[in-house]
Amino acid sequence: MLQSLESTIISEVAAHVHIRYGITLPVVVEQPKQSNFGEIALPIAFQLAKELKRAPKAIATELVAELPALPGVLSLEVAGSGYINMRLDRAYYGTETLMGGHKAATQPGKIIVEHTNINPNKAAHIGHLRNAILGDTFVRMLRAAGNNVEVQNYIDNTGVQVADVVVGFHYLEKKSTAEVRTFAAAPRFDYLCWDLYARTSSYYGDHKEALVELRAQTLHSIEAGEGELAELATVVADAIVACHLKTMLRLGIVYDVLPRESEILHLEFWAQAFELLKERKAIEFENEGKNKGCWVMRAEAFASSDDEDMDKVIVRSNGTVTYVGKDIAYQMWKFGLLGKDFFYKLWYTYPDGKQLFASSDIPTGEIHQFGAGTKVFNVIDSRQSYLQDVVVAGLRALDFGKQADNSIHFSYEMVALSPRTCVALNITLSEEDQKKPYVEVSGRKGLGVKADDLIDKLIENAQREVNSRHPDVDSAARTKAATAIAIGALRYFMLKYTRNSVIAFDFQEALSFEGETGPYVLYATVRARKILKKLDAELPDFKAVLSRESFAKQLADEELWQYTLAATRADLAIEKALAAGEPSHMARFAFQLAQSFNNFYHGYQVISEQDEEKRIFLIWLTDLFRSQLERSLDILGIEMPEFM
RNA sequence: GGGCGCGUAGCUCAGCUGGAUAGAGCACCGGCCUUCUAAGCCGGUGGUCGCAGGUUCGAGUCCUGCCGCGCCUACCA
Numbered sequence: 001m002l003q004s005l006e007s008t009i010i011s012e013v014a015a016h017v018h019i020r021y022g023i024t025l026p027v028v029v030e031q032p033k034q035s036n037f038g039e040i041a042l043p044i045a046f047q048l049a050k051e052l053k054r055a056p057k058a059i060a061t062e063l064v065a066e067l068p069a070l071p072g073v074l075s076l077e078v079a080g081s082g083y084i085n086m087r088l089d090r091a092y093y094g095t096e097t098l099m100g101g102h103k104a105a106t107q108p109g110k111i112i113v114e115h116t117n118i119n120p121n122k123a124a125h126i127g128h129l130r131n132a133i134l135g136d137t138f139v140r141m142l143r144a145a146g147n148n149v150e151v152q153n154y155i156d157n158t159g160v161q162v163a164d165v166v167v168g169f170h171y172l173e174k175k176s177t178a179e180v181r182t183f184a185a186a187p188r189f190d191y192l193c194w195d196l197y198a199r200t201s202s203y204y205g206d207h208k209e210a211l212v213e214l215r216a217q218t219l220h221s222i223e224a225g226e227g228e229l230a231e232l233a234t235v236v237a238d239a240i241v242a243c244h245l246k247t248m249l250r251l252g253i254v255y256d257v258l259p260r261e262s263e264i265l266h267l268e269f270w271a272q273a274f275e276l277l278k279e280r281k282a283i284e285f286e287n288e289g290k291n292k293g294c295w296v297m298r299a300e301a302f303a304s305s306d307d308e309d310m311d312k313v314i315v316r317s318n319g320t321v322t323y324v325g326k327d328i329a330y331q332m333w334k335f336g337l338l339g340k341d342f343f344y345k346l347w348y349t350y351p352d353g354k355q356l357f358a359s360s361d362i363p364t365g366e367i368h369q370f371g372a373g374t375k376v377f378n379v380i381d382s383r384q385s386y387l388q389d390v391v392v393a394g395l396r397a398l399d400f401g402k403q404a405d406n407s408i409h410f411s412y413e414m415v416a417l418s419p420r421t422c423v424a425l426n427i428t429l430s431e432e433d434q435k436k437p438y439v440e441v442s443g444r445k446g447l448g449v450k451a452d453d454l455i456d457k458l459i460e461n462a463q464r465e466v467n468s469r470h471p472d473v474d475s476a477a478r479t480k481a482a483t484a485i486a487i488g489a490l491r492y493f494m495l496k497y498t499r500n501s502v503i504a505f506d507f508q509e510a511l512s513f514e515g516e517t518g519p520y521v522l523y524a525t526v527r528a529r530k531i532l533k534k535l536d537a538e539l540p541d542f543k544a545v546l547s548r549e550s551f552a553k554q555l556a557d558e559e560l561w562q563y564t565l566a567a568t569r570a571d572l573a574i575e576k577a578l579a580a581g582e583p584s585h586m587a588r589f590a591f592q593l594a595q596s597f598n599n600f601y602h603g604y605q606v607i608s609e610q611d612e613e614k615r616i617f618l619i620w621l622t623d624l625f626r627s628q629l630e631r632s633l634d635i636l637g638i639e640m641p642e643f644m
Numbered sequence: 645g646g647g648c649g650c651g652u653a654g655c656u657c658a659g660c661u662g663g664a665u666a667g668a669g670c671a672c673c674g675g676c677c678u679u680c681u682a683a684g685c686c687g688g689u690g691g692u693c694g695c696a697g698g699u700u701c702g703a704g705u706c707c708u709g710c711c712g713c714g715c716c717u718a719c720c721a
Contacts, residue, residue, distance in 0.1 A: 026661080033664055043663060044680060049701075056701070080664050081701075119721070144670095185667085216719095254689075294719060301645070309717085310646085316719040323721050340718050385648065386716055413649075437713070444720085465683070496669095497657070501713070508670095509656070511682050515669040516657090523683050529678050580660055588658070591668085602685045622680090644683065 001097045002144075005072050006040065009086070012070055015043060017087050020066065023051050035562055038077070038085035045082040045270050056082025069509065072096070090561055094551030097568055097624070098542060104146035104571075109374035112137050112334050113410075116153040116248065116255070117162040117380070119443070120240040122197045123190035124247050125450040126505055127381070127415040133637070134412055135379035136253040137583040140635045144574055150373065154330065155260040155358070157237035159323060159441075163219040165193050166233050168200035177232050184239035191450065193240060199448025219320055223265055245348060245356075247451050248383030251487055253638050254350055257356070257370045259333070263342050263359040264326050270610060272338055273329035274315070283314050293317030302386075302393035312390050324387050327347035328394040333397075335403040336372030344368045375406045382411040382500065385496040410581065412499040416440050417449070418506040425449070438504035443444055449505065458486035463510050481641035485519050488638040492518030495587040495636060516591050518638055524594035524601070526644045528626040535619060542620045554617040559603065566596040567624045570631055583636075590632035597625045 006029050014027045025047050032041040045060035052059065060078040067076060074089045084435070108605035115135025120127045135151075142149045169175045173196070173433035175183075183189055204211050222233045241258070248254070256350070264270055271451030276296075277283045283295045289308070293319050314325040332338045344366060349355050355370060358550050380388060388409040395404040422429055427447060432437050441448035462482035470478060493510050513519040532539065555561045577585035606622055609615035633640065 030659075030660095037664080041664085045700080046663070057717080083664070117721095158720075164720090291719075296719095313719045315705075318719075320719085322719070327721095329672080380721095381715095382649070383715055383720070387721075389647095411648095415718090416714090440715085469681085469683090502655070504656085506656085512670080515683095517683085518671085519668095519683055523681085527684085528680065534680065576660060582660085584658085588668085595668090597685060599686095601680080605680070607680050644681075 001093065001100065001568040002565065003091075003570070003575060005088070005096075006572065009040065009042075009070055009073065012068065012302065013042065016063075016067055016184060019042065021048065021052065024046065025051075029336050031084055032083075035558070037079060037083075038075075038087040039156045039298055039565060040073075040088070041079075042084040042086065043082075045084060049082070049615050050288070054512055060084050073446070080110045089196050090555035091548050091552035091570075094546075094555050094564065097564070098201070098546055098551075098620070104144065107145065109148070109149045111142055111147050111149045111375045112152060113142070113149055113377045113379065114152045114154055114334075115139075115379035115410075115535040116244070116253070117156070118244050119156050119159060120237040120244070121161040121165040122194040122240070122443055123188075124244050125443065125448040126451060126454060127443055127448070128244075129251070129451050129454070129490070130412065130415050130494045130503065131379055131381065132248055132253050132584055133251065135377075135410070136251075136500070136637055137491070137495055137586065137635070138377065138379070138410065138581075140637055141374065141574060141583065141586060143576055145634050147307050150370065151254070151256045151332075152370075153255040153258050155237070155258050156323065157233065157241075158219075158222050158225075158261045158265060160215065161197070162221060162233050162237050163215055163222055164200050164204075165197050165236055166222065166229055167211065168196040168203075169236070170218075170229060170232060172200060172203060172627040177228060177235060180232055184235055187241050189244075190243035193236065194443075194446060194450065197443065200445075201474040202488055216318055216320075220460050222316070223263060223320055225266055227289070228423075231465035242348075243519040247455075249350070250452075250455055251491060252639060254354060254356070257344070258347060258356065259330060259370075260359045261326055261330075263361050264333075265321075265331050266339060266361040267342060267359075269329040269333060269340055270321055270326055271331055271340060274321075274325070276398055277314070277328070277394065280398055282301060282394060291317075297393065297397075299389060301397055304388040324390050324394075327387070327391050331376070331391050331395060331407060332400070332403075333371050334373055334376050334396075334401070337398075337400055337403060338614075341371065344370070375408070376403075377408045377410045379410045379412070382413055385409060385411055397506065410499075413502040415503045415505050417447075418504040421449070421505055421507050424507055436504065444531050452490070454510070456484065457507075458490055458511060459483050462486040462489070462513070466644070473643070477642065481643055484641035485513070485522060485644065487519035488522050488633075489513055490518070491636060492587055494523065495583050496591075498582060498584045500535075518636075519644070520628065521590050521594040521633060521634075522638065524640060525626065526624065527601055528597060528622050528629060529640075531622050532619070532626060534607060539623075540616055540619065542616070542623070545616055547622060550613050550617060553637050554614060560617070563596060563600045563621060564624070567594065567621065567628050569593075570628045571630075574635065586632070586635055590629070590636055593632060595627070597629065600625065 002454055006436040018024055030041045032038055046054040048059050049056040060082045064076045064078055072089050072092045073086050075087045076083050079085045084131040094580045113135055116132045118124050130579045139149050139151055183192055209608050218229050221227045221229045286294050286296055287293050291313055295315035296311040298312050303310055315321055332578045340423050343363050345360040345364055347356050347358035392404050392407050418438055459482055467483045573589035604618055606618045609618055
């Protein structure tokens with residue numbers, strides 16, 4: 001409601017300023033610091049003061065006198081040194097909100113969001129959770145704003161990390177493919193690989209020469225997709241992907257398609273991109289120097305430096321392709337620039353019936369419309385910005401400037417471990433690490449908190465609380481509620497930080513259910529629902545019983561007016577969070593909305609209100625809060641428990 | 645050395661494209677459960693927004709320099 005009102009005001013004021021002063025300005029509106037200043041503030045006079053070289057206050061006074069009547073706006077006044085404060089017509093505002101129902105317009109084009117992208121060689125950890133939750137929430141925000149979004153989870157099933165686990169199974173543990181297959185079928189195969197990967201990495205440290213050679217050989221056969229090692233890699237990667245999908249499904253995170261690196265290679269996406277890159281001289285072959293025998297991209301293409309040391313190897317001297325190389329081909333496909341497409345096979349059917357497809361190199365006859373987006377968001381942590389720059393430079397070097405501009409690295413800072421959490425996990429820190437404010441999670445070292453362990457711990461926590469509060473409810477229902485609360489806590493925790501803030505993960509903070517947390521928002525929503533549920537049968541048809549006059553009467557109360565305003569800010573919040581690219585803003589809004597409702601809840605007795613007209617209004621307001629809270633939670637991907 | 649990011653209350657963090665008296669949560673102190681769920685509410689303590697300059701009507705926000713911290717700067721991703 002507030003959003004549509006504001007956009008009308010913005011365009012009307014802009015038009016007036018243009019006619020009156022011949023100046024085109026981006027009109028901005030603000031929320032006044034104090035509620036008694038009115039509902040909407042215009043700092044336009046300050047902007048105009050620069051252009052007109054006149055005092056802001058004089059301009060503001062002039063504008064107040066001359067601005068045409070604006071719908072829903074009752075009065076204008078000059079305040080401070082040149083603010084124009086607007087007071088809204090409360091009865092109009094209430095009635096419009098009641099009639100409501102304007103929907104986000106469908107946006108043109110297709111947005112591709114790539115997130116999760118966990119190497120399929122070990123269990124997911126808390127860093128991966130941040131990626132997936134951030135990506136998933138951003139997707140929900142985009143969709144809420146009417147965008148057509150496709151979610152891709154890229155599977156690097158032919159990379160070095162998978163090769164390392166294959167080396168571990170085959171050479172270090174001497175396991176046959178059949179044996180590994182048995183492990184893979186057992187629960188928690190991702191945990192088994194977590195340990196094996198850490199062990200293999202530490203063997204590398206001790207026996208560099210021999211094992212580096214084994215790694216290279218293994219990688220070669222995996223890339224070629226032939227031989228026993230390649231088969232072993234498939235067994236490992238497929239089973240781990242299944243584990244990751246399961247973990248993410250616990251958080252309500254699903255995907256549309258899994259493009260896999262093996263198909264990038266086997267369907268010669270890379271070969272095609274490679275030819276193009278060579279043809280356009282985007283990459284060069286090195287005949288000497290430290291990169292002798294490699295195909296490299298010059299540093300000047302993606303960095304401000306032309307230092308040769310910065311050149312990025314795209315094809316290694318042994319002929320294998322780096323991740324970046326394959327990613328350039330993948331990025332081209334995302335924009336539909338490759339002139340090639342994958343084949344697809346059904347990979348998994350979600351409990352709700354949604355189908356997930358994976359790329360395949362075998363023709364299936366099925367046609368799917370994946371890829372070919374107009375805008376691409378790559379949710380990847382900030383440590384990889386260098387690689388992302390190389391990929392974008394690749395597009396640019398191939399003359400795909402527009403696509404390069406629409407390739408957005410949706411970056412975020414890492415999740416590290418707080419010193420206290422390291423102690424709790426019995427992690428012995430090097431002297432160097434002890435001095436740091438936090439310790440980086442490392443899959444190679446096996447250092448970190450596994451996603452499923454954290455989720456289990458959160459559920460356990462919530463379960464204890466639910467059990468003590470509702471001993472009479474049957475245990476299945478209690479577990480269901482505890483799970484929803486735990487997941488809500490986790491999603492909120494990962495979202496409340498802005499993207500470029502490092503999260504020093506701390507168990508005590510993550511396990512907290514009080515204050516600015518997911519459970520706080522859920523609690524407020526459960527309370528609102530409870531009131532409405534108690535009234536159930538006597539719930540009025542608001543449109544029939546709430547007149548313009550009753551709105552005028554009830555909203556004359558300053559407090560109720562402020563609550564009504566607070567409850568109608570959701571569209572504005574979505575719009576702003578999207579413009580800032582900050583899911584954390586959305587989380588914060590949900591928290592503030594919950595805070596507002598909790599205040600209302602404590603200040604007003606809805607059910608026992610004696611004045612019937614006021615009672616109906618209070619019920620309506622409760623329902624308004626409820627619907628907006630539920631909507632916000634839905635965008636945050638947080639599911640409601642039946643009770644708390 | 646170069647690139648990116650960060651530095652705001654005891655702790656963890658917000659502060660949208662510069663705007664009115666710098667905000668939350670946690671912790672701490674004091675109140676509120678026979679009233680729609682106390683995972684809650686109310687009140688209080690707590691700040692030279694790293695430092696120094698600059699830009700302007702106005703700077704936590706923009707610019708420059710310095711200090712401190714982190715990440716990246718692989719033929720790993």
